[in-house]
Amino acid sequence: MNETRLPPPAEKVRRVTNLDIAIIASVIAILVFIYYRVEHVLVYNWNWGLIFEYVIRIDEATGDILPNLFLKGVAMTLRLAFWGTLIAAVIGIVMGLCRVSNNLFLKIGSRLYVELIRNIPPVVFIFVFYFFISSQIIPLLGLDNIEKTFSPTTLAVMRVLFGPTELFTNFLAGLICLAVFEGAYITEIVRAGIQAIGKGQWEAARAIGLSRYHVLRDVIMPQALKTILPPLAGQFITLVKDSSIVSLISVQELTFLTQDVSNTTTHFFEAWIVTAALYFMMCFPLAVLFQRFERSGMGMQKH
Amino acid sequence: MTELSSTTDSNADRKELLKFNGVGKWYGNFCALWDINLTVHKGERVVVCGPSGSGKSTMIRCVNLLESYEAGEILIDGSPIKNDPKSMQVIRRRVGMVFQNFNLFPHVTVLQNLMLGPIRNLKVSKKEAEETAMHYLEKVRIAEQAKKYPSQLSGGQQQRVAIARSLCMHPEAMLFDEPTSALDPEMISGVLDIMVELAEGGMTMMVVTHEMGFAKQVADTMVFMDHGEIVEVAPPAEFFTKPKSDRTELFLSQILQH
DSSP states (O other): OOOOOOOOOOOOOOSSOHHHHHHHHHHHHHHHHHHHIIIIISOOOOOHHHHHTTTEEEOTTTOOEEEOHHHHHHHHHHHHHHHHHHHHHHHHHHHHHHHTOSOHHHHHHHHHHHHHHHTSOHHHHHHHHHHHIIIIIHHHTTOTTGGGGSOHHHHHHHHHHHOOGGGHHHHHHHHHHHHHHHHHHHHHHHHHHHHTSOHHHHHHHHHTTOOHHHIIIIIIHHHHHHHHHHHHHHHHHHHHHHGGGGGGGTOOSHHHHHHHHHHHHOOHHHHHHHHHHHHHHHHHHHHHHHHHHHHTGGGTOOO | OOOOOOOOGGGTTSOEEEEEEEEEEEETTEEEEEEEEEEEETTOEEEEEOSTTSSHHHHHHHHTTSSOOSEEEEEETTEEOOOSHHHHHHHHHHEEEEOTTOOOOTTSOHHHHHHHHIIIIIOOOHHHHHHHHHHHHHHTTOGGGTTSOGGGSOHHHHHHHHHHHHHTTOOSEEEEESTTTTSOHHHHHHHHHHHHHHHHTTOEEEEEOSOHHHHHHHOSEEEEEETTEEEEEEOHHHHHHSOSSHHHHHHHHHHHOO
16 A cells, blocks of 8 residues: 555634734733823833943943943842852752651751741841841851952952952852742752652662662662753742842842932833843843753753 | 461471561551561572552562561571661662562663662672673673663563663572563563573572462462461462462462453
8 A cells, every 4th residue: 555644634723813813902002001101191201311321331531331230230140140049059959858858857957947938028038137147157157358368360250250349248148148048949849859759769779779878869869850950940040030139138239239220310210121121131031041951851851 | 476387398408598577567557567477498489479458569578678667577597687777788789679660760771770789889890880780681681772771671671671680789589579560461471581580590589479370380489468467378389279278269269260
């Protein structure tokens, strides 16, 4: 038999239905209404040019283009997000392992940590914890005024990694707050990832005489990592957004500096819209990137 | 307490390898195992059968401490098996286990599945572990699949890999927990053939299975369990033709009727 097997002819589907048209029409109507309200009822003197000067400024003496408050804020937010994710991931993995441990103390301790943080509003947590960190932990670790002990080259590197030196201690305090806070959520991601691995894998690994450490390292964690990585990437995006709460303790990131700009210029609408756009521009590409990773199975899906 | 001696005549001069002494296990108030007394001699093949939920799997899983038990003790070579981490590793090296669902590690190749135990537990070199692994993969007739991942293999092939993985630890005894129950019918004989070869090679085996053909072929001793206790222990010739217990007879008539 040599007949060619063709699929049945595709049915013609109307891509745009009447419902779509109705929805698009109402969206346009709402936009027009908003425009009308803003232009004719709000009576607000828009001044975008002034705000953009706070994004980049041109040095009058040299003519150089320099980043201004907004971009400095973006840089600080990215630093917070990057280091925050690293530290939070370490906390999360350690605490996540404690969550599935057989040791009662570790189990209760990690549970307490997760529940405490998840059931306190972030703002309240930041205030309580910041006071504790800045007045107790940082002096204890000898990290206050640490910048004075570094050589100029180290300082230059530190500036790129951790922001302006004079704000270093402040940055560190904010960073620890953020990492401890996000760490609780990563703990739960790690725990769920580990618990998603079937009991059979534990048993098979134990049955060939692996110690608990090697069961986790060689068998459970490599598999759990595949489950963990996508939500962990998502948590990174959340962390970019959540970093705005450390503005409350005067870490000079994007939200904090936007408050500065909107107070000095009194053009809050423009300032906050620019900031919203900047956050979006940071988070959306990350979201798209991680989605792509996830679809390709983080590049290592063999089964 | 009734002592159910498993000895067939040929066992009299053999060394006792595993000995259950009044083992009991409870889940809350539910008694999963009650007063298990059984001796397995070196080189003896014990087949355990019984209705589901009768405690067969639980019993053999107690040997390598995948299950804990509250009463009694299990001896290996005359010394009790303790449940601290160090002795657990030792007993699991001495007694291998094959599971119903194979439980191969899906994230590494077949070869790496086999090498993991020897490298971590026996502390052998990579090269030596690989040689051992290839040796046993040839034994289970699957050497050409060494570089594949478990998911690329059929169920039967996976179970043969799992047997090889256990053998790589050079165990003194092997536990089989319904090794063919999860297999498609056409895969079963391949796995059973390997087990028969193992038995003929003198391996001490405890096999939980419903494959009565296999049992008749290789078993030295048949054990019938029901409701968490051992009901009957007998050599297969006696067990299949004139069982002492009514429960055994009923069970056999149910599984052998077709």
